[in-house]
Amino acid sequence: MNSSGALSRQTGDAPLLVWRHVRHGFGGRPVIADVSMELAQGGVLTLAGRSGCGKTTLLAMAAGLIIPLEGQVTNGFARTACVFQEPRLLPWRTALANIAFSLKARKVPRAERRETAAMLGERVGLRPADLSKYPHALSGGMRQRVSLARALAAGPDLLLLDEPFSVLDVGLRRELRAIVMDRVIRDGLTAVFVTHDLAEAALVSREIVVLAPSPGRTVFKRTLNRPFALRDADYAEERAASLLREPAVAAAFRLNGDGPAARGGRPAVFDGPQKEKPPVHMPETRLITDMAGRKVLVPARLTKVFGYNPMVTALVFALAPEKLAGLGMPPMPPERMMADKAYLDLPVLGVMGGLFGGGRRTFDEEAVRRSGAQAVLSLSLSRIDEVEVQAADALSAKLGLPVLIYDGALDRSGEVLRRVGALIGEEARGLALAGYFEEKFEVIRRGVADIPPEKRRSVYYAQSPTGLLTEPRGARHGEIIDFAGGRNVAEVFEQRGCGRSPISADDLMRWDPDAILVFSEEGRSPGRLIERMPDDPFWSRLRAVREKAAFEPPAGMYHWCDRPPSVNRIIGLVWLSGLLYPDRFDWNMEEEVMRFYELFYRIALPREKARMLLGASGRLRCP
Amino acid sequence: MTPAPPQAEKRARFDLWAPVLGVAGFLVLWQLGHLAYGSFVLPSPYETFTALWELFLDGRALPALWATTRRALAGFFLAGLGGSALGLAAGFFPAFERAMRPVMAFFLGAPPVAWIVLALLWFGSGGAAAVFTVAVTTFPVVYAGAVQGVRTLDEDLAAMARSFGAPPLVLFWDVRAPHIASYLYPEWVTALGLSWKAAVMAELLGAADGIGAGLAMARVNLETAEAMAWVAAVVAMLLFTQHALLEPVKRRMTAWRGQGDASP
Structure with missing residues (x-):
């Protein structure tokens, strides 16, 4: 328990870990500008600063994961181990x-x-x-x-810790920190902590280095000599407050104004008995539980949010267009046709690829930070599971922003509208839109409930120019078919995330569906799949094509049925139910369309424009 | 893994019995259909299995099953190896993937029937045409799985492994390979299922032996019972491969994903 021994060892030995005039950047943007630091055996160094100050990068250099563009990092310790911000378990x-x-x-x-x-x-x-x-x-x-x-x-003999405990609750954080500190005190383990919490820094370090962001540089150093055993919460808080009185530190942590740190998200929660908080602490926050059951701290007043899959863009656009921090993808023709300039001028921040949708990962973390988004939302494309949760946690750690997961299932749209409405301070609007959704959904659900399975219209959803990619029964991308009372004929292995599962043409021939929804992603080209179908030797043999029951779902602002599977599917569902069962639903589609666009997007659609939207595909088939 | 708790054991046992129950229900329906339409349109299960038994006694069934199996597996292995290798390459080298994309669209878009016609022109009627058709139809499926597997690799995990000084071999086998396999394996299963279908179809149009050829003969001779017997034989083989060979492996391989994803 005697820590002074370790301390003298530190002061006596030559430094083993040295950053010497380190400069670094990503993609031409400087991240670290000339940082020099050193650490001897038995030392405990904390790198403190707000997000974007390069502290994680400096740590990764010590771990040998990043080689600086200029300068040198030498690590003379025999064995280095990292604890990352996210657990990174196999x-x-x-x-x-x-x-x-x-x-x-x-x-x-x-x-x-x-x-x-x-x-x-x-x-x-x-x-x-x-x-x-x-x-x-x-x-x-x-x-x-x-x-x-x-x-x-x-x-x-050297432990590198990159805010590993910052997302844990107070008790757990203290417990894990105690385990590390026990090693430090008893075995003279050398450690480097990265944190944005000065009080925590004061509790665990012998030396604190404060870094300022863009580009990262050291602005302040302080050595703390009090033995660890004698440090308590009061001490930590008093030290933190005293550090913050230093102009350089205060500047580095400055939170007001328009710098990204104000949105930097996680507040520096301090877990000791608290008396008076230093005035600098971060904006007011509240605890939100998302649909994965994760508890996430978000700023009390959100002014900008971003969705890492395009469905969120549609959702937020419906709820509060002014709160969109950016778009996931460049606007598509249906958006360009209707959206105003403010929407079209939003920066494109990318989408998450892989498991999340879109297939391609274009997510630009730097652009997201710059955009001023204070929270990132996801509407999941499959059942919310561990993969989704882990990716959200990882992203949250990387961006320093809260990431919330919502369920992208069509039947939960009401709940999502209410939750997200409440989250971004548009409670009334969320309730109104959810009310509309639930009314329509219920009418359609009851309207199709008594159709026996054999009387249900079978539907095939043709995607890609070949038409042989589809969404199988039960897939999120195609679920609108089931909710509209149709029977999706495709029963194949589902591709996760971006969907588009291949089928073989002979299977399709055998299924021979009553209707085909065509979304061939060929724009309005006159040679697109739906136009080719009647003359195509394969497609023309399908009953649906012969009977003119192949339809292209309309698109205005967003597509009505899929890609992205957004809130626009609500009007898509109305349309599709009327299409499949004209004897059960006699929607006045022009009125429905006008009402939907007015309510959801505050767009007053002239009647002829509504007719035009429907016209391309709104031919109702006689039963 | 630790021994399964009794609840899970009970579930596992039901998992084994559920397919049997399904088959029984199916047979009953079949018999009802037979009673309604007569032997020519729908031979009864009994007639079908008698026909199947006779095929075995004649010594026609086993060689045919073997011929089809051989072709399906040969095509599957070609596609499995080629598709995985190319898919991995495409995953690691995006430029290559972009170059392959139109080619893959072509492979994916062409109906299997078209391939059979081409294969017959190129290889003549015989085993090679069937093997080719199987390989060509299953190849894109495997390829896509491999690309997806590599694309979604988690570089954070790799960085973690490197930070502990993991040698390249450990990095590959412990960090990258399980992830890629979790994407590849389901595609292999899909591809294997497809291989049988494609093999039988190719044989039907252009082979002198195999299940497909048997089906073609049965059709020419208007032997409905025999045709159904062949169908039963191929379905039985598919079910056997799927439930006795692939499912247990799959269950093992997906244990780490948890309950929800373990079942198809």
Whole structure:
């Protein structure tokens, strides 16, 4: 428990970890401008600063993950281990195997690996039953325990911690921090912390370096000599307040004005008994539970939000267009046709690829930061699961912004409208739109409920210029068919995320659907699939084509049925139900369209324009 | 894994029985259909299985099953290897993927029937045409899975592994390969299912042996029961491969994703 020994060791030894005139940048933009620091054996250094000051980059350099463009980083420690902000566990390994991974990387024999890992698992407070679980079955806190155990298993003499505890609740944070500090005090472990919380820095470090952002540079250093055992919450808070009285520190942490840090998101919550908060602390926040059940801190008043899949853009545009921080993709023709200049001029910030939609990842983190978004929303394209949650957590950590997940299922649109409406301070509007949705949805649900399965119209959803990509039954992209009372003929393996599952033409021939929805992504070209169909040797053999039951769903602002599967599907559902069952629904479609656009997008559509929208495809088929 | 709790065990047992129940229900419906339409249109299950049994006794069934299996598997392995390799390459080199995209659209868009016609022109009637058709129809499926698998690799995990000094081999086998496999394996399963269909179809149009050829003969001779027997034989084989071979592997492979994703 005597920490002064470790301290003298630190002052006596030559520095082992040195950043020497380090400069770095990403894509031509400077991130770090001439930083020099050093750390000796037994030292504890904290890099503090708001997001964008390059502290994580400096840490990654120490870990050997990034080579600086200029300058030098030398790490003379024998063994370095990292605890990342997000747990970064291998999802296909159990907790035990994840802890043992750092030993496997060092080629430690299997039996010894398991033994050490089990011991460390216990040390960080995991029960043996938890050790045999896969990460998806562990809570966020348990995952971070695993991550910490993995780093300790490496037997490091230098531990790098990148805000690993910042998303945990107060008690857990204190517990994990105590485990690390125990190693520091007892074994003289050298550590580098990265944090944005000065009070935490004061609690754990011998030396604090404050960095200012854009580009990152050191603006202030202070050494704290009080033994760790004697530091308590009061001490930490008093030190933090005193640091913030330094003009350089205050400037580096400045939160007012239009700098990105004001939106920087996570407040520096301090977990000691609090007396008086330093005046600098971050804007008022509230705790929101999203539809994945995650509790997320968001600023009390959100003025800009961004969605990392394009469905969110439509949702927020309907609720509060002025709160859109940007678009996911460049505006498509249906948007250009209707949207005003303010919308079309919004910056394009990209979409998440892979599992999230769109297939391509164009997400530009830097642009998102610049756009002033204070929160990032997602409407999930599949059942909300661990993959989604982990990606959201990772993104949140990377951006320093709260990321909230909502369910993109059509039947939950009402709930989503209400929740997001409340989130962005448009409660009344959220309620109104949700009310409209639920009214229509209920009419259609009841209208088709008594149709026996064999009487249901079978529908095929043809995508891509070949028409042989589809969305199988149960897929989010095609669920509108089921909700409109149709029977999706495609039963194939579903491609996750962006969808577009291939089918074979002979299957389609066999299914021979009653109707085909065509969305061939060829614009309005006269040679597009729906125009080719009647003369195409394959397509013309399908009953639906012969009977002129192939339809292109209309698109205005957004497509009505899919791509993106947005709130616009509400009018799409009305349209499709009338199309499939004209005997059951006699919508006055022109009126419905005008009312929908007025209500959702505040666009007063002239009647002829509504007719034009429908005209391309609004031919009702006689039963 | 730890031993499954009793609840899960019960569930697993039901998982085994559920397909059997389904088959029984199906047979009953079949028999009803037979009673309604007669033997020529719909031979009863009994007649069908008798016909199947006779095919076995004649010594026609086994060689045919073997011929079809051989072609389906040969085509599947060609497509599985080629598709995985090209898909991995396309995943790692985006320029290559862009170059391949139109080619893949072509492969995906061309109906399998068209391939059979071409294959017959190129390879003549015989096994090669069937193998080719199988390979060509399943190739894009595997390819797409591999591309997707590589594209979605988590670089944060790789950075984590490197930070612990993981050697390249550990990095590959522990970090990258399981992720890619989780994308590839379902596509392999889809492709294997497709291979049988494609093989039978190719044989139907242009082979002297195999299940497809047997079907063609049955059609010429108006032997409905025999045709159904062949269908039953190929379906039985498909079910066997799927439930006895692929499902257990799949369950093992997807355990880490949790309950919801483990079942198809």
